[in-house]
Amino acid sequence: MTVERRPDGLRLEMPDWMVGFLSDIPELLATVGTVDADPAADRLAVPVYLDDAEANEDWWRWMGGELAESKAADRSAFTEILAGAEAGIDISQLEAYAMLRVLTETRLVIAARAGLEIEADYETLDEHTLAVLNTLALVQESLIEALGS
């Protein structure tokens, strides 16, 4: 994968397998909260007020809907970006930000469902989960590096 800084954004070039792999992400994220006791849903709704349950409930009541809408917009942007990925993709800086947020959410969801809570838990992950997390991290790192260049 290569990511090149352009005056108006970034140019991404990814192998077909990676485009296919990333294209499955919105479907995965759509499953969050659809099953009982989903650790991913808990991870994405962590408390803002640690010592005040009422204030925390208020915060989530006021901000939770907007947060969900913002994440849905990021996922739509992510899907549209990958839909035009045949011969490389030109994306704006704002689209790169949306991609980074979606990739982050995806890593959080996968890690939460795999029971990853502390650094040492990486040793308990199966090879597939580790490879998925690392591949997503590689894409993130490439985007961040290009954005900072």
Next chain:
Amino acid sequence: MTTSPRAPVIEPDVEDHTDLDEIWKVVVWNDPVNLVSYVAWVLRSLFGHSKEEAMKLTMQVHNEGRAIVNDGPREQAEMDCYRLHQHGLWATMET
């Protein structure tokens, strides 16, 4: 001769005013998933920290478990938490 009735004196609610004036700290907590480079990028993007300051705060999160990344009035801190959660970071606020 009469005197006009005096308006009742209402005691100001000192606690309410204290709450409005209070400075809230925005705290980012460590997690084993988010990349150091990503956290530093988020802090730079959202708060305008320099590269060095963002990396210093990120390493504080990583090594000490948490770092105060911004402070301000309650409404601003709540919005900061929103933006950090939007980026997948666990942020809380405290006085």
